[in-house]
């Protein structure tokens with residue numbers, strides 16, 4: 001998704017903007033641009049392609065200024081091109097604007113503005129915004145932004161720089177896209193995401209829906225474009241972030257994705273810390289659910305998108321098995337439009353790494369409107385998801401930079417286990433011993449992941465051979481099924497190999513037709529209760545002479561005789577196996593994409609934080 005940066009202070013803005021843009025590139029983008037201003041010298045440059053290409057185009061002899069903004073664009077309206085790249089300028093060339101999100105009524109606004117004499121140069125929805133600001137400008141850029149936004153429908157974050165008021169930036173947020181103000185000494189910053197700010201400050205203000213911020217080097221003034229309000233005292237909502245700046249660097253790894261895969265033991269330990277007590281009980285203060293609410297809950301709906309959706313599927317298996325609570329799982333983009341039935345005493349639980357995924361947020365709002373209790377498992381404190389929820393389990397994965405989610409997914413699984421253990425304390429169930437065994441095993445899990453990470457020769461070899469194949473399948477049953485789906489998603493998104501994940505028993509209902517000699521099928525078989533059934537499904541695959549690759553617990557003998565190749569994971573409680581299997585399929589996808597020399601951290605067409613529908 002688009003990334004926004006801004007700076008106002010005493011330093012040269014350009015290097016700061018470029019550094020921050022580079023730190024946002026993980027969000028996915030196809031073009032980039034900057035604008036800086038000083039003593040009436042207004043310099044704008046943009047480029048199709050990477051930030052490096054923008055850097056080559058900049059004329060450093062004139063690109064000077066102590067205030068500026070920048071942008072990485074992920075195309076929605078209009079193809080990736082220099083013309084469609086941001087910043088966009090008004091007719092007079094005095095106002096520069098960058099935007100993340102969508103202007104839903106841009107066509108009618110554009111027609112109206114063109115009729116009023118404004119000249120458009122791009123195909124973007126964004127350009128209407130800068131012409132609207134121009135239309136309403138009468139010497140006060142903040143006021144012009146407020147009036148402009150009153151005409152707009154959609155979800156957006158913008159930053160505006162006016163040549164005639166070059167001591168300030170105006171930032172505004174409507175609905176979902178995130179916008180963070182970084183508070184420095186004698187300088188202030190703005191960015192779409194916290195990691196881009198950490199080199200400059202750890203004090204941040206997360207803008208709320210409807211807010212307009214006038215940012216000068218010594219001050220930030222918060223107002224709201226929907227109501228005529230006095231400027232807000234924002235200090236109360238300033239957060240101090242304890243992530244070190246290095247979290248946004250590769251730390252010696254060739255890719256962020258590999259670094260993040262290796263950070264998973266820490267994610268597990270950090271997410272459990274202080275919440276899982278020695279006796280197996282839990283202490284999760286941010287969750288804000290009362291024992292009587294837990295006893296009363298009749299049904300749970302887990303909503304999420306992509307990888308986070310697979311964490312929801314794991315939750316469904318566990319919550320239904322252990323607590324006998326009916327659980328439905330939905331992708332955010334469907335849940336919000338299918339008029340879901342949510343009765344009294346039902347909970348909606350959203351899972352999201354970024355906490356800014358538009359469809360997940362809309363699903364939470366749907367739940368709220370239907371009076372459900374709304375909970376969340378998310379990685380970002382202060383995110384929209386965190387703020388919308390009645391209670392939260394924060395996954396402590398730290399910032400995830402690679403587009404493909406890895407450590408955040410494992411953090412989400414740990415969040416699911418914590419919620420399960422927490423609820424089990426207050427509801428009668430018949431799995432006390434099993435649950436106790438799982439809780440006893442959880443503190444060992446980080447060590448087991450570490451062990452798995454230490455020997456990647458086998459997975460690397462198999463991945464190198466899969467890289468030569470046109471397609472791949474992942475199959476599994478029960479708790480292995482969500483990880484089959486996750487493995488398939490990981491592989492396709494970073495290697496671009498056609499890949500499908502399936503419930504193993506479903507193959508014969510159609511998909512088996514696609515199996516041919518040598519096509520790789522990763523067969524996950526970590527669940528003892530369906531192990532024999534899984535091996536029968538493997539036989540069906542073998543009969544089509546496909547290439548079977550088992551993913552099984554260490555010491556498993558059945559698979560050694562049956563499958564062509566075997567990947568193992570350390571033995572653990574079967575309910576925790578999804579974590580270890582997930583790490584193994586992440587490595588498989590990573591090494592495969594690496595063998596194919598793909599752009600692993602920024603796969604084509606994808607964005608990190610999907611803040612539009």
Ligand code: F6R
Nearest residue numbers: 306307308352353354357404405
């Ligand atoms: C895949 C991936 C995506 C995200 C999805 C939801 O590797 O990262 O499928 O899981 O876009 O994002 P969050 O968790 O930020 O809501």
